[in-house]
Amino acid sequence: MLERIDFGARVAEFDRIVSSFGANNGMMNGLDNSFTDEGFSEFVNNNSIILNEMNNGEMALEPITLVVDVFEDQNDGNASNGLSLRDAIIIAHRDPARQYIIQLAAGTYNLTIEGREDFRFQEQVGSPAETEGVEGDDGQEEEQEETVDENQEETVDEGENGGGDSGGENQDDTDNGNGDNGNGEEEAAPDSVLGLFDNTVLRTGDLDINTRVTIVGEDPSNTIIDASALGDRIFDVKDGGLLTIENVTLQNGLTQGTFAEGGPVEQSLEPDSFSGGAIRILQNGLLIVNNSVIKNNLSGWDGVTSPANVNGGAIANLLGTVQINNSIIRNNQSEVNGGGIFNNGAMTINNSAIIGNEANVRTFYVDQVEGGGGIWHSGGSLTILNTTIAQNRALLAGFKAVNPTNPNNDAFAGGGAILIDLVNEGGPGEVIIVNSTIVDNDAELGSGILSNGDLEGILIRNSIVARNTGSPDIEGFFGVNSSSNLVGNGNGLIVNGVNGNIAGGINNPVDPLLGTFDGAGFYPLLEGSPAINTGNNTFIEQVSIFEEVLRDQRGLTRIVNGNVDIGSFEFGADNVEPENIAPPLENANTIVPVNTNNGIGQAFFSFFNF
Structure with missing residues (x-):
């Protein structure tokens, strides 16, 4: 209530x-x-x-708790016709001093209200009627002008010139503005044209988060937020926003370019406008994902706009902070980099699964590797603990060269699981991977992990990187302190017997002896696996200092028979009831097509034979 x-x-x-x-x-x-x-x-x-x-x-x-009681998308900013998810977020924006907890019952919440796109139009259209001091999408107050139809009465009875959409829309009893012009929520005004001079921001119907909002569902298997009818991402976490997602599935988000070159209006884009198919986190924003599923989202490219704006099929973290716990990121796609996740902020992934994502690279910079089927990291910090990253791939498909300077137009798709680029993109940064399993990924360079960066900035410990296809499991630069790992083909970068590593070569790869992929997102170790009892206890203890009991990806007690196992799974730990298990994957052996009804993206195919 x-x-x-x-x-x-x-x-x-x-x-x-x-x-x-x-x-x-x-x-x-x-x-x-x-x-x-x-x-x-x-x-x-x-x-x-x-x-x-x-x-x-x-x-x-x-905290104030808001209970959503309608599944349809509404944006009147109140509960008079029932409280929708969008209404609840609009209400939460009005009081930034409080935390708002938004409760969702089991069901599918379809986002359908299409609004204004993240474009900045450079040419005036129509006759202006001035509005003043409206805060634009970039969070900065700016002078804007608005074109109003001659027959439309301009009122501000209900409109709020808040930190997002323009005030001054028609909010009379006719409700031509499609709802409340709240602190960041989008609505279309069909009889008016916004845009008039420089820097006017037009936006779509994603849900902006400027304050502290926690969204809690019943279970990710039955509480779903679906954006297939929206044509936009689902959440946009702004500067200073804090969004927590618990027990929810986010699906069918889409970011894309839709304009060709030329035409009566010249378009320019906000940086990373097409990044983050499900969620985008801007600088100083914070996202926490607990026990949730983010699936079938697409960060698409129109073939015209800068491909630098297209990253992160599910999540794009742009100088923000992200924590992902006990969750699954699966079957997402980016048409440039980071099929599942793009990160250049601070990110921690714990007890989770990054499964079946794809960087389907349609553009490239010559002599620069693109890709990152599961994750593309380009600066900042990335910590991965007790996590499985599997069945992801990075590939070139229908690419076109960007600013080619080399007549050979060399193009590479790399990092089937993870592409780390601390040179071309983000500069200084660090990556720490502990007790994780990285298998069955595919790319033509670094099928497991491709690293382009500081030797000391990349640290892998107690982890399995094996059975990846198309190229060696690891390629690039790796810190000399990477220790106690099992690497199928170490490619001479991680050497067998050095620092406790178990590593093979191209002709004699090490088999980790893994069981069948489990619907909860992990691979069990089989009896006799060389990963059993060969890890280093110190490494898992260092990154689990806040845990009273060391646990594996399933939530079962770690360290059986004296030594921790390598990878995310602890063999013989079945004596304890599981805790913090990620939600199961339905149709675990099938890669489901992403939402591609826009005609831009290519659907996933059954590339892997599980």
């Missing part, structure tokens, strides 16, 4: 406390129960000391 705030009572209490501080209480004169949501947000932001007094000395306000 939505908590209703008595603004008049808040104002009276505010004036009382201001007086007790000896301050001028006239700042709130004239405000009553009609005190606007925008005004209250400013009040909350600017008066934390006074609010502390109002909340009995507790700085943190109690």
